[in-house]
Amino acid sequence: MKKKNTKREYSESREEKLSGLVGKYMNDPSMKEEIKQIDVVLESVKDLYKKKLKPLEKAYRFGEFYSPMLTDADFDAAPMVLLLGQYSVGKTTFIKYLLEREFLGMRIGPEPTTDRFMCIMHGKNERLIPGNALAADGDKPFQGLSKFGVSFLNHIECAEMKTPILEKITLIDTPGVLAGEKQRVGRAYDFPRVVEWFTQRCDRILILFDAHKLDVSDEMKRVIMVLKDSEKVRVVLNKADQIDSQQLMRVYGALMWSLGKVFGRPEVLRVYIGSFWDEPYKNTENIPLFQREREDLLSDLSSLPRNSTLRKINELVKRTRYAKVHAYICNHLRNQFGFFSKQSTQEKLLKKMLEHFKTVSKQHSLPPGDFPDVNKFRETLKRFEVWKFPKLYEGQMNTLEKVLSKEIPALLKILPLVERKKIAGGIDTIEEDEKGGSTGTGNPFGSAHKYSAGVPWAISNQMKVKYNNIFNEQKLTSGGKLTGENAKPFMLKSCLRAATLGAIWERSDMDKDGCLDDEEFAVCVYLIEAIKNGIMKDVPDALPLALIPPSKRSLVKAAENEDFV
Numbered sequence: 130m131k132k133k134n135t136k137r138e139y140s141e142s143r144e145e146k147l148s149g150l151v152g153k154y155m156n157d158p159s160m161k162e163e164i165k166q167i168d169v170v171l172e173s174v175k176d177l178y179k180k181k182l183k184p185l186e187k188a189y190r191f192g193e194f195y196s197p198m199l200t201d202a203d204f205d206a207a208p209m210v211l212l213l214g215q216y217s218v219g220k221t222t223f224i225k226y227l228l229e230r231e232f233l234g235m236r237i238g239p240e241p242t243t244d245r246f247m248c249i250m251h252g253k254n255e256r257l258i259p260g261n262a263l264a265a266d267g268d269k270p271f272q273g274l275s276k277f278g279v280s281f282l283n284h285i286e287c288a289e290m291k292t293p294i295l296e297k298i299t300l301i302d303t304p305g306v307l308a309g310e311k312q313r314v315g316r317a318y319d320f321p322r323v324v325e326w327f328t329q330r331c332d333r334i335l336i337l338f339d340a341h342k343l344d345v346s347d348e349m350k351r352v353i354m355v356l357k358d359s360e361k362v363r364v365v366l367n368k369a370d371q372i373d374s375q376q377l378m379r380v381y382g383a384l385m386w387s388l389g390k391v392f393g394r395p396e397v398l399r400v401y402i403g404s405f406w407d408e409p410y411k412n413t414e415n416i417p418l419f420q421r422e423r424e425d426l427l428s429d430l431s432s433l434p435r436n437s438t439l440r441k442i443n444e445l446v447k448r449t450r451y452a453k454v455h456a457y458i459c460n461h462l463r464n465q466f467g468f469f470s471k472q473s474t475q476e477k478l479l480k481k482m483l484e485h486f487k488t489v490s491k492q493h494s495l496p497p498g499d500f501p502d503v504n505k506f507r508e509t510l511k512r513f514e515v516w517k518f519p520k521l522y523e524g525q526m527n528t529l530e531k532v533l534s535k536e537i538p539a540l541l542k543i544l545p546l547v548e549r550k551k552i553a554g555g556i557d558t559i560e561e562d563e564k565g566g567s568t569g570t571g572n573p574f575g576s577a578h579k580y581s582a583g584v585p586w587a588i589s590n591q592m593k594v595k596y597n598n599i600f601n602e603q604k605l606t607s608g609g610k611l612t613g614e615n616a617k618p619f620m621l622k623s624c625l626r627a628a629t630l631g632a633i634w635e636r637s638d639m640d641k642d643g644c645l646d647d648e649e650f651a652v653c654v655y656l657i658e659a660i661k662n663g664i665m666k667d668v669p670d671a672l673p674l675a676l677i678p679p680s681k682r683s684l685v686k687a688a689e690n691e692d693f694v
Contacts, residue, residue, distance in 0.1 A: 189452075263286070616653075
């Protein structure tokens with residue numbers, strides 16, 4: 130009995146230590162400069178679309194053949210995270226966990242409680258917006274939902290809240306995916322088609338599974354068929370604290386086997402394991418694993434603003450390519466008309482549409498993959514008088530070519546600078562000591578600088594909290610340090626080369642005692658993440674001043690003085 134209480138106390142103390150972790154990840158001050166530059170890129174993307182692409186789309190009615198013309202809301206919207214899963218897997222509770230509070234319209238229970246789509250987004254005032262009003266609001270990116278009709282709009286709401294995390298991401302809760310044909314027929318709208326619409330606009334899709342319910346229903350399979358080619362999908366194995374380590378291993382294996390069969394692709398999906406709610410863990414033996422998985426998931430979500438910008442640029446590139454092909458097709462068909470018998474000429478053109486596609490592809494060296502579905506295009510074209518389309522001029526196509534070949538690549542070059550500036554921006558590199566550093570005997574991979582005070586440490590308080598949690602989960606000495614032997618398994622998980630890891634150890638072990646304390650370990654993890662994410666190409670020969678913990682700068686000076694004795 131005494132042992133049980135100790136476990137509960139340990140669980141509660143760990144939870145208390147990590148309270149507010151979501152907010153710390155999503156409100157890292159180091160992201161503010163990045164977000165400013167992302168906003169500049171988005172404004173440029175918006176300007177490109179309005180001035181270069183939108184006039185062409187309007188002239189050739191592109192929006193009626195493909196997707197509607199984009200609005201400012203489509204560019205300005207925060208990244209969207211779509212949550213999918215069968216009923217009672219914890220989707221709504223997961224959102225509550227991220228928000229660290231309840232939201233309007235929230236219902237939680239073991240039965241299928243969420244019977245509608247719920248968009249949780251940032252707003253100055255807390256209010257609940259019905260679906261029909263939501264689709265009519267030009268300031269929100271949901272106008273395209275109107276095409277699903279009133280039957281669907283009666284099953285969607287938007288909850289606006291003044292919560293910091295919602296300034297960076299918008300969360301989409303969905304009805305639980307049910308089993309059986311009866312439930313599918315009972316829906317007043319096509320659930321997989323609606324999911325597909327959200328999938329095209331979302332930046333991350335989280336599929337939640339309950340550790341006790343791994344079965345994939347028929348409707349869930351239809352939804353996954355919509356998602357199977359998407360790189361945005363991640364899986365969350367929720368409520369994992371309710372089973373022990375042995376059971377968790379078996380459940381994880383069974384889940385991966387099921388997902389492999391349904392998705393039908395060789396790549397392994399990223400699965401986050403944990404229990405995402407605000408209650409203490411029921412089973413404490415896997416707490417270190419749950420904490421690492423939680424940190425990985427929160428890091429992934431915190432990276433979405435930058436990834437969202439890349440997605441929007443990618444969508445603009447795709448849209449530009451489709452619009453270019455669309456304009457060439459319409460212009461080619463227009464040129465086939467004479468002065469008389471326009472209606473009969475159009476009917477002949479519609480019958481031989483595939484041949485005209487091949488002709489346009491050959492004349493302008495356009496890849497067949499950029500052409501639309503011929504039957505769908507033919508059906509839509511019947512509604513128009515093709516001879517009334519305007520003439521296409523070479524200058525219009527040159528403008529689009531310039532957008533694809535010069536202006537968009539120029540914007541893409543700005544985004545890597547955002548990441549590099551986190552380390553290199555404003556940091557003066559320090560002269561390498563001519564004598565070089567000695568090899569510490571504690572480096573598990575085998576194989577001085579002149580510092581000044583007053584420069585702040587590059588590792589923020591929020592990052593230090595994250596690194597401390599990882600550090601405390603390692604096998605430490607009685608003096609609270611991490612030896613090279615005990616650090617090696619953790620470092621090898623990064624999959625970096627041994628030589629690179631050895632260099633990282635050299636830079637991190639600043640007092641050359643063969644061990645890392647919590648500050649040196651923070652520098653070690655920082656360097657590993659920087660190289661894995663492409664922010665650094667290689668381990669620097671000399672650490673930038675801002676990466677040296679202030680408490681270590683005097684020690685390094687003392688070591689340099691000893692060299693001269």
